[in-house]
Amino acid sequence: MIRVLLADDEPLIRAGVRTILRSDPRIDVVAEAPDGRAAVELARSHRPDVALLDIVMPRLDGLAAAAEIRRVLPETAVVILTTFAEDDYIARALGGGATGFLLKTGDPDELLAGLRAVAAGAAYLSPRIAKRVITELAEGPGGRLAARATARDRVAVLTDRERAVLALVGRGMSNAEIGRRLHVVEGTVKVFVSAILRRLEVRNRVQAAIVAYQAGLVDGS
Template sequence: MIRVALVDDQAMVRVGLRMILESEGDISVVAEATSGTEAARIVAAHSPDVVLMDVRMPGMDGLTATREVLAAHPDSRIVILTTFDDDEYVYEALRAGASGFLLKSVEGDALVAAVRVVAAGEALLAPEVTRRVIEQFARTAPLRDEDHVPSAEAIGDLSDREVEVLRLMARGLSNQEIASQLYVSSTTVKTHVSHILTKLGVRDRVQAVVEAYDSGIVVPRA
């Protein structure tokens, strides 16, 4: 059973999310909170597999709550609920360790699938805004010369092919798109991604992209 916690100050939103999720036999909503301040408390009390966190709430917002929850419970998997105009929160939430985000307008089937994906340990980036997030990382990453060569420490033990895959990931390409560009199978790409996560010491694809920009493995394009 996948255990989910809901953090949103709007009761109707929580009711809607609960109805959708609990219509599935493998998902249970174990706790709700109306503010970011309550988020860490319910995570500590109920140990949910996935936390759905609204980004805009009075008092402590979803960004601050994400940092607080992950500081106390590093293995928590948080999905930010957002709208198109919340970009600035989303970028910082991903840097803080959130496992991804969903638009609040997401269809029920997509919501259920997203919870299952995150509970299984994968990162989640809504396709509608993935590339916008990547572009923002590029704009906010430290500026470097085009001929910048990342340090050996930044690259770690990544092979040339793994660096190539990581750079394509950082452009927002899916495994299938990377496979097509490199003329390899999706299974091969998935294996490369798994090795990249292990070597960089990050838990999911989102954090690998953040690390790629922050360390200079990927240089922002003008």
């Protein structure tokens, strides 16, 4: 069962999202918050698997709440669900530790797929913005070629096995899926991923996936 905390200041939006989530018997909405501060407090008490947060909320916005939840509850995955797809919001969300970014205008199945993915340890971005994250936010001020050269230098410190794991992280696979692909147990994959994040000096799987794309480890990058 995936235990979810839902935070949005609009009751009608919460009701609609709750209905979608409850259509999947594997998802349980354990708490709902009308603002960011309440979301942090409820996360502390309920310790959900996933916190699903709007961006624009009173008392504490969703981005600040996401960063605080990740700080106090590193095992809780954070997904941003918003109508805003501006680059600054996306960058701040991912920089604050969110592992998912979804749009309210997306398909309900996309929301369910995203929650299942992050609960399983993968990262998930709305298909409508994933390409922008990779091609725009990932390139940096020096442009694509400079970013690729820098990324290749960064992944050079990894072992061959770590680079193989990083490539699969870049493709959005969960630890269990990577384990099956590489024929190792899930716990071993978790150790590899932790080492990769530490050696690349990134905060989460999304940032690691960006490095994988920049370095050319993912097909089509």
